[in-house]
Amino acid sequence: MSAPAPRPSPPSPSPEPADRHRLRGTLGAGSIVFMVVAAAAPLTVVAGTVPLGLAAGNGAAFPMTFVLCAVVLLLFAVGFCAMSRHVPGAGAFYAYVARGLGAAPGLGSAFLALVTYTAVQAAVYGYLGATVDALVQHHGGPALPWYLYAAAALVVAGVLGYRHIELSGRVLGTLLVAEVAIVLVFDAVVAATGGLGSGRSTALFVPSQFLSGSLGIAIMFAIASFIGFEATAVFRDEARDPERTIPRATYLALVLIGAFYTLSSWAVVSAWGDDGAVARATEDPGNMIVATITAVLGPVGGDLAQVLLVTSLFAALLSFHNVLSRYLFALGNAGSMPPALGRSHARHASPHAASAAQSGTALALIAVFAVTGMDPVTQVFAWMAGTATLGVLALMALTCAAVLVFFRRSRVDTRFWHTALAPALGLAGLLVCLWLTVANFPTLIGGSPALALAIGGVLVAAFVLGTVLTRFTDARPETLPSPDAPGTVTGNDTAHDTGHDTAGTDLQEETR
Numbered sequence: 001m002s003a004p005a006p007r008p009s010p011p012s013p014s015p016e017p018a019d020r021h022r023l024r025g026t027l028g029a030g031s032i033v034f035m036v037v038a039a040a041a042p043l044t045v046v047a048g049t050v051p052l053g054l055a056a057g058n059g060a061a062f063p064m065t066f067v068l069c070a071v072v073l074l075l076f077a078v079g080f081c082a083m084s085r086h087v088p089g090a091g092a093f094y095a096y097v098a099r100g101l102g103a104a105p106g107l108g109s110a111f112l113a114l115v116t117y118t119a120v121q122a123a124v125y126g127y128l129g130a131t132v133d134a135l136v137q138h139h140g141g142p143a144l145p146w147y148l149y150a151a152a153a154l155v156v157a158g159v160l161g162y163r164h165i166e167l168s169g170r171v172l173g174t175l176l177v178a179e180v181a182i183v184l185v186f187d188a189v190v191a192a193t194g195g196l197g198s199g200r201s202t203a204l205f206v207p208s209q210f211l212s213g214s215l216g217i218a219i220m221f222a223i224a225s226f227i228g229f230e231a232t233a234v235f236r237d238e239a240r241d242p243e244r245t246i247p248r249a250t251y252l253a254l255v256l257i258g259a260f261y262t263l264s265s266w267a268v269v270s271a272w273g274d275d276g277a278v279a280r281a282t283e284d285p286g287n288m289i290v291a292t293i294t295a296v297l298g299p300v301g302g303d304l305a306q307v308l309l310v311t312s313l314f315a316a317l318l319s320f321h322n323v324l325s326r327y328l329f330a331l332g333n334a335g336s337m338p339p340a341l342g343r344s345h346a347r348h349a350s351p352h353a354a355s356a357a358q359s360g361t362a363l364a365l366i367a368v369f370a371v372t373g374m375d376p377v378t379q380v381f382a383w384m385a386g387t388a389t390l391g392v393l394a395l396m397a398l399t400c401a402a403v404l405v406f407f408r409r410s411r412v413d414t415r416f417w418h419t420a421l422a423p424a425l426g427l428a429g430l431l432v433c434l435w436l437t438v439a440n441f442p443t444l445i446g447g448s449p450a451l452a453l454a455i456g457g458v459l460v461a462a463f464v465l466g467t468v469l470t471r472f473t474d475a476r477p478e479t480l481p482s483p484d485a486p487g488t489v490t491g492n493d494t495a496h497d498t499g500h501d502t503a504g505t506d507l508q509e510e511t512r
Helices: 029-040 042-056 059-084 093-101 101-139 148-164 165-193 216-222 229-238 242-272 274-283 285-297 300-334 352-371 378-408 416-439 449-468 491-498
Strands: none
Touching: 029 042, 029 165, 029 229, 029 242, 029 300, 042 059, 042 216, 042 242, 042 274, 042 285, 042 300, 059 093, 059 216, 059 242, 059 274, 059 378, 059 416, 093 229, 093 300, 093 378, 101 148, 101 300, 101 352, 101 378, 101 449, 148 352, 148 378, 165 216, 165 242, 165 285, 165 300, 216 378, 216 416, 229 242, 229 378, 242 274, 242 285, 242 449, 274 285, 285 300, 300 352, 378 416, 378 449
């Protein structure tokens, strides 16, 4: 056995306090789960995606599609969480890809993520503005342009994003509990009574029904509903104990989101019966859920659902604002964006400059949508949500590949399931979902092949721009050193010090 390698001298300390470029917080797994589940917008998914899956996907068996997608994403999460202790900072996908595949793909994924999450936030602004306008008019208020409501929501999200993350966590927690509660009450009533006379649906357990219709479109809609769960790693700097909190929050968020979607979509089908639910989803998908809740819980329940749909959209908006701010913060620290974006607030310990910049970007997009007269639902929401779905799937596939390469190269963790088999299965599943999304992309965004090609081109251009910038900037991808770089503490370092391979043992607590 060779002698321990001599350790290089540590780098000279920075003249600035270390915390100046770090975010701080004491978020537990519960707070992070609230934020990422809020980003998934559970009530919005039940109201928007479930009717589309019933009508254009595999019919009454659509609830089982959520289970399938949750399994694929859980496989992705195994490698994602195993690698989390080796990825410092708040860069999420960017940091993982840079760590595993190198600086150029890492920065490319960072720019792809910025476009992706900007697109999903823009989609929510459009849907939120239209929903608030409809709610105000329903109760006798004036008809105002959707973008005025969107701009008002932007101001509130900007203020909360500027302040300490725990304030956002409390707001999101309150809104999330309210929106989930109304749906769970609906689910419980349907489960207890059998719905409106048709009985409890069993279609999701019948393989022939699950494989009927267009399973590819069903998977595409279902996988899009999980967007946001992967953002747990973005809050690493603000977590109380990131090596345990991030894995716990990731698994918990996935399980809760998958179970909620499956149960609630099954309740919607059961409320009307298999054929009746598909017929109603086909006739009027936009109003199906409010009409269903009204029929089961009465007019008060329906009115409450309309209000909570607005709060659900705002919660998603605030969550994605926080995610984008932390991406900009990480890029500012890495030298890939103006350094000012990498500063944290002295009092709130928040990425205040990045938050302000993100608010400015969102305001510019809303202005463009308003000036061009785009419809907030059929154009802004449909086009931007489709863009985000494609982008997130590409990012997760890149991250899975980075996990496989990182552990094979570094050997800091030798657990076969966590570092090889589960990530490989997750990558295979994600590639299938990505292929199905590309194949059905024109349907997802409204049926235009030319628009689908243009959107795909924007995403590819963003990734290429990031990779090219590594040649011309002083980018330091989240200051991610190689596993054996100076100052990096890994399982192999311990092995050198003690003469034993303890990498696997050191990481056993990671996913408990």
